[in-house]
Amino acid sequence: MRGTVIHAPGDVRFEERAEPKILQPTDAIIRLSATCVCGSDLWTYRGINEVKQPIPMGHEYCGIVEEVGSAVTSVKRGQFVIGSFFASDNTCPHCQAGYQSSCQHREPVVGAQAPRVRVPLADGTLVATPEVPPDALIPSLLAVSDVFGTGWFAADAANVKPGTTVVVVGDGAVGLLAVLSAKQMGAERIIAMSRHASRQKLAREFGATDIVTERGAEGIAHIKELTRGLGAHSVLECVGTQESMQQAIGATRPGGFVSYVGVPHDVKLDGQSLFYTHVHLHGGPAPVRRFLPDLIELVWSRKADPGKVFDLTLPLAQVAEGYRAMDERRAIKALLRP
């Protein structure tokens, strides 16, 4: 089969790779209905994460179970399933506490920008939809696999509650779906920090009530102005840079909550400054598995349409153009059809 491999920064190829196989009795093989390019893939594409050898890319997936290992009992051939970027057994103490992305037996799912992918720990990792979905639902179900789950974790980790004021830092797909998540959780006011007209528009569709275009100290000042000098109850940091983190912390009121869900790159937090802000801080790789059943239900019942973040759809063979379009910010997120 042919799949996506990155050879060097900027060098994405769709090339011949070995077919995925059942390696462990707990594995499953999925035939993908759709996959996509992640914001985190761009760190590799841009050379910020080192590329020492060719890397099979892709960790967002949904599709039809084609084969299961002998120990798999909860999903079966022919079902439509969704899983997350970390396979997890869903039984260890960390999974039971809702932190499946810190599962004691976690394994990354790799190489999903391809027609087929091997998913380890299939019983713990995969959640089946009630039946095989109509084609129109595929983008939103794919979004559940990572980007919606991560945006949802951002809102959950920042303690978003009905009636609160929420700020979302970052207008990438995760940030936009953090807006949607905050809206679903009943936030009264949702301030999206964004400079791009098309993303502002989608943020408003998802529930943003205000847009702030300034960054840094000016951005913080504007948030303070919008919140009677207090700052927000919850600030969702969906970028992962020093600037975005400081902006998030600075926009939060004492006793408020900051979540961060993008892998931080060169971020250093000064203990003493953080101390005097009185914020709560929580984040990490989103435990998407915790949220899968609820988010599938939200999509299945048409209460949420997170698939709107896919503003570019390409045949899988044109994956390199998907990376380029996202790198140049011509696309928010590229969906790939095998």
Add this chain to the structure above:
Amino acid sequence: MRGTVIHAPGDVRFEERAEPKILQPTDAIIRLSATCVCGSDLWTYRGINEVKQPIPMGHEYCGIVEEVGSAVTSVKRGQFVIGSFFASDNTCPHCQAGYQSSCQHREPVVGAQAPRVRVPLADGTLVATPEVPPDALIPSLLAVSDVFGTGWFAADAANVKPGTTVVVVGDGAVGLLAVLSAKQMGAERIIAMSRHASRQKLAREFGATDIVTERGAEGIAHIKELTRGLGAHSVLECVGTQESMQQAIGATRPGGFVSYVGVPHDVKLDGQSLFYTHVHLHGGPAPVRRFLPDLIELVWSRKADPGKVFDLTLPLAQVAEGYRAMDERRAIKALLRP
């Protein structure tokens, strides 16, 4: 009157100072029943906090109201009262959210290692006991003013719940009272990290079930060993150094809670490392005012005896010896009697 003034690192003097006076109609003047030396005073004593000019010292206090400003209505002359190191109006949105130490009108209380002290915002800051207490209760009531309130916040901010496993990093007075607080909140297992026999003994009296003497990576390994490889639910960082913070974060399970209540000195947190730990982080200057009524009640009803941390009592005039004894770790905490 004579009061405590620090002139340079190591140079603590008990010398003539101006009598405190009502400066604002919201002030009160308290005649102190007792005061004490704080662990944070040692940062100044050791020259880690700069001493640019003579500084009146002391911010822990309880005693009899001697005079109130014309706008004060909730406390009156002759009452025994306790307040915190930050005066707060207790009505602004931050106070109402329980973060009185970030009050929009907060003012530090200074110069309390003296016979009398001025307390701003008396109505918001001071809480009276049901009646003038017997002398035997004074140490525990004084402890409520800062060190017990801070230990309590450490446990509260780290989400200590009945049945959980708690680690306390630091065996100073705050750490020891964090142990007592965790016990009061129903923690099942309380692991104190301490190397000093006398402090280990008090930690056990306060409710510690285990003692870990190792530090750094070895300390973390020992905690993991005691918790089936998982780490603790809640870790209370009561020191404020890079080493203690890393030890705290490393000893916490994914999804667990780290609190930090000592002003961090030269602490830098690496965003990416923190990200993968999946911990919650919360702390800051303890909003002691939030806890005053409950902690006074605990002491008043003899359910808690936090005053045990005072293992040295001196006449106020010998305050310099109190600093020396704490600096040399001959005393956990020095109580001063005016």
